[in-house]
Amino acid sequence: MNRVLAARLIDLVVVLFGVSIIVFLMIRLIPGDAVAIMLGANTEITPERMAELKSRVGLDRPVIEQYLLWAGAALRGDFGTSLWTGRPVATEIMTHLWPTLELTMLSLVLGAVLAVPVGCLMAQTRGGGADVAMRIGAIAGLTIPSFWLGIVLILLLATVAPSFASLGYVPFLEDPIGNLQRMMLPAFALALPILANLSRLVRSAMLDALGQDYIRTARAKGLNERRVVYKHALRNALIPFLTSVGIMTGYLLGGAIVVEQVFAIPGLGRLILGAIAERNYPVIQATILVVTAVFVLVNFLVDFLYMIVDPRVRA
Amino acid sequence: MFRSALRGAIGAGFMAAMMASASAQVLEIGAEASPTGLDPHLITAFPSFMVVNGNLYEGLTTVDRDLKIGPSLAESWTISPDGKTYTFKLRSGVKFHDGSAMEAEDVVSTIRRVQSKDIASPLASRLSAIDSAAATDAKTVELKLKEPSAPLLASLATIAIVPRSVETNKDILQKTPVGTGPFKFQEWQPNGFILLAKNDAYWQQGLPKLSGLKFNIVPESATRQVGLTNGQYALLPNIDAATALQLKGKPNVKLSETLELAYTLVGMNVSKAPFDNAKVREALNYAINRKEIVDAALFGAGVPGGPLSPALKTWAVDVKEFPCYSFDPAKAQALLKEAGVTLPVAVTMNVLPRQDIKDIAQVVQEQLNKAGFKVELKNQEQGQFIQDWRNSNFDLFASINSGSPDPDEYFYRTFRTGGSTNVFKYSDTEIDGLLDSARTLSDQAARKVAYDAVQKKLACSGPVAHLTYGTLFSAMRDKLQGYEVMPNRSLVLLRGASY
Numbered sequence: 001m002n003r004v005l006a007a008r009l010i011d012l013v014v015v016l017f018g019v020s021i022i023v024f025l026m027i028r029l030i031p032g033d034a035v036a037i038m039l040g041a042n043t044e045i046t047p048e049r050m051a052e053l054k055s056r057v058g059l060d061r062p063v064i065e066q067y068l069l070w071a072g073a074a075l076r077g078d079f080g081t082s083l084w085t086g087r088p089v090a091t092e093i094m095t096h097l098w099p100t101l102e103l104t105m106l107s108l109v110l111g112a113v114l115a116v117p118v119g120c121l122m123a124q125t126r127g128g129g130a131d132v133a134m135r136i137g138a139i140a141g142l143t144i145p146s147f148w149l150g151i152v153l154i155l156l157l158a159t160v161a162p163s164f165a166s167l168g169y170v171p172f173l174e175d176p177i178g179n180l181q182r183m184m185l186p187a188f189a190l191a192l193p194i195l196a197n198l199s200r201l202v203r204s205a206m207l208d209a210l211g212q213d214y215i216r217t218a219r220a221k222g223l224n225e226r227r228v229v230y231k232h233a234l235r236n237a238l239i240p241f242l243t244s245v246g247i248m249t250g251y252l253l254g255g256a257i258v259v260e261q262v263f264a265i266p267g268l269g270r271l272i273l274g275a276i277a278e279r280n281y282p283v284i285q286a287t288i289l290v291v292t293a294v295f296v297l298v299n300f301l302v303d304f305l306y307m308i309v310d311p312r313v314r315a
Numbered sequence: 316m317f318r319s320a321l322r323g324a325i326g327a328g329f330m331a332a333m334m335a336s337a338s339a340q341v342l343e344i345g346a347e348a349s350p351t352g353l354d355p356h357l358i359t360a361f362p363s364f365m366v367v368n369g370n371l372y373e374g375l376t377t378v379d380r381d382l383k384i385g386p387s388l389a390e391s392w393t394i395s396p397d398g399k400t401y402t403f404k405l406r407s408g409v410k411f412h413d414g415s416a417m418e419a420e421d422v423v424s425t426i427r428r429v430q431s432k433d434i435a436s437p438l439a440s441r442l443s444a445i446d447s448a449a450a451t452d453a454k455t456v457e458l459k460l461k462e463p464s465a466p467l468l469a470s471l472a473t474i475a476i477v478p479r480s481v482e483t484n485k486d487i488l489q490k491t492p493v494g495t496g497p498f499k500f501q502e503w504q505p506n507g508f509i510l511l512a513k514n515d516a517y518w519q520q521g522l523p524k525l526s527g528l529k530f531n532i533v534p535e536s537a538t539r540q541v542g543l544t545n546g547q548y549a550l551l552p553n554i555d556a557a558t559a560l561q562l563k564g565k566p567n568v569k570l571s572e573t574l575e576l577a578y579t580l581v582g583m584n585v586s587k588a589p590f591d592n593a594k595v596r597e598a599l600n601y602a603i604n605r606k607e608i609v610d611a612a613l614f615g616a617g618v619p620g621g622p623l624s625p626a627l628k629t630w631a632v633d634v635k636e637f638p639c640y641s642f643d644p645a646k647a648q649a650l651l652k653e654a655g656v657t658l659p660v661a662v663t664m665n666v667l668p669r670q671d672i673k674d675i676a677q678v679v680q681e682q683l684n685k686a687g688f689k690v691e692l693k694n695q696e697q698g699q700f701i702q703d704w705r706n707s708n709f710d711l712f713a714s715i716n717s718g719s720p721d722p723d724e725y726f727y728r729t730f731r732t733g734g735s736t737n738v739f740k741y742s743d744t745e746i747d748g749l750l751d752s753a754r755t756l757s758d759q760a761a762r763k764v765a766y767d768a769v770q771k772k773l774a775c776s777g778p779v780a781h782l783t784y785g786t787l788f789s790a791m792r793d794k795l796q797g798y799e800v801m802p803n804r805s806l807v808l809l810r811g812a813s814y
Contacts, residue, residue, distance in 0.1 A: 032698025036705050052435040084352050086486035151537045162545040167538055168531055169507055264533040266506035
């Protein structure tokens, strides 16, 4: 157990180091000069002023020097300040992390929790009317783009219950009802594809499990169908399910950009998007590092869950 | 159970809505993009300008809806007979949001700040005529100029006066702005909203009427529209025709409109073939049907435009006086033959990533291709577009340029040899001479003669094919009184608005 933990920690350090270098170089390879972009199109500026601005934000130094300076500070927990607003990057990330975290949790709970019974039901009624209907629903859920769904949901609610349709974001601690009221639609828009994806996965894993010898044995010894499905088959079908949930959590925490955009939620996705558009290097670097760390940690958590679900992994 | 939960939730929604209307004095604004900073001497983009201009900060002068220059923080001014000394008498009783009094020393340090190399303000060139600034007493500022400058008073309207304490500070105003405006900074939730509160110590009696402004950052147009129709937002400022048309006639929603100062354009690189040839540039103008662009890309909301916005009534030359504005593809072909270029003339056109510009570029492409050109469109990401623009790395580009109440701002930096935004590398001794003299003339009629000549020459053989001036809209709830959209996109009129 401790060995696994230690190995994972080393993984984390190596991945973060690698990602930090790749991100650092990659964003500097995107065409478009940070200072030029900041000044915008058709603004009056002489080359001398550009050079002055560049040295003001330290972009006139050699890339290696920039990296070492930045990495050194980051190791001490200092992610620097946003190029233009001068706000500390760490604060910037924290304020954008909460909405994303909440959205992720809500949509995962909605999507993943529902996916288990739906998937089991589909497997049990395999080929029947309910199965076919649910499978069509799942394909629809997978193919409907979430931004489209989001806009339709907003328009729908605006016509059906205009006073209920609130946009934007308020922190949960400030106004719990207002918060949930605003988060429900985006969480639903995000949860639908998750539900569709995971329920199909549960279905096929269950079908696989239900065909196994030990299920026949279980039935033969007279267990009722519910126990057979939910105790014996489900537990074995859970491993691919957990893997998928882990990966999805990672993606969601990276910010569901499109949904955040449609519902005007100030999450990580919008932070990264804005930072890339304005070539705000310190913000991009730190945000991607944080998202990477979260991704690795979630995967670690999933491995840990494997051990609980499947005793064989523990060995 | 579900039903009762839903009922409870809807009830809560009503309650929230009622609470909102009780404190409705804070005007909820649906803004498209987040400002990147709030330092008035560093920002250039509209999202920042909209928050800052006239709300948080004020200049010595101000521009009204008819684009006339009037007094603001300066109560009055006198100009010496040689036009080289401006003496401003400052308004008394004006305080900054931090409580300190606004005095002559603040104005002087503001001018130094904008001109300083260390701050590297993109507005520095607007003050290039100023040689020195001095406070003769607490309420009097004297500006000495290197040469007379006709556009100076218009330029000063765009220079926000800041406290002397921030003269050398590059960071503080970006996050926590301190001005003299009717609203003061309260809170900024990045990508969420910017909240401004009423400035109780504002110098203009009885203003502002609103108790605050909240700029909600809502990037998706459909979401903003829903927000306005259901009453969550009271104002969508500076929207385009496409959005305005969708909101037209919705219950409790009204529109305000004006002709813009900004113009859409096709820019030509005159430092290389084929647009180094004036005949080719003239041919391009003949090949463009501006009326069709207005109808097809702007939904009819705009006018064909020459080098100056028709909103500048005293300056703009009527487009009927430009021969090349009579759409004539045959003439274009003939001019191309005269120019001796091989047909079709194959060129690429960089396109600014904005929906209206992309639409315009497509219409222009089709029109040019019918008249002997072969245009390839290059849709670019913003950063790439700006980079190519700044490095003059293009044959043609389609874009939009902002305007100003004074013609000098339109022309000098863009068309003067070596001008800071003359990315076309255009150089013409006649234009240079006219622009140099026009900015130093104090006689309005003589200036007008010079700028008429500039417009006529630029319209057909200049490096820019001016296309259109669009109609700019603001959509708002019926209840919002006293606000109108301004040709320069300023929200300065919000100080007198009530809701």
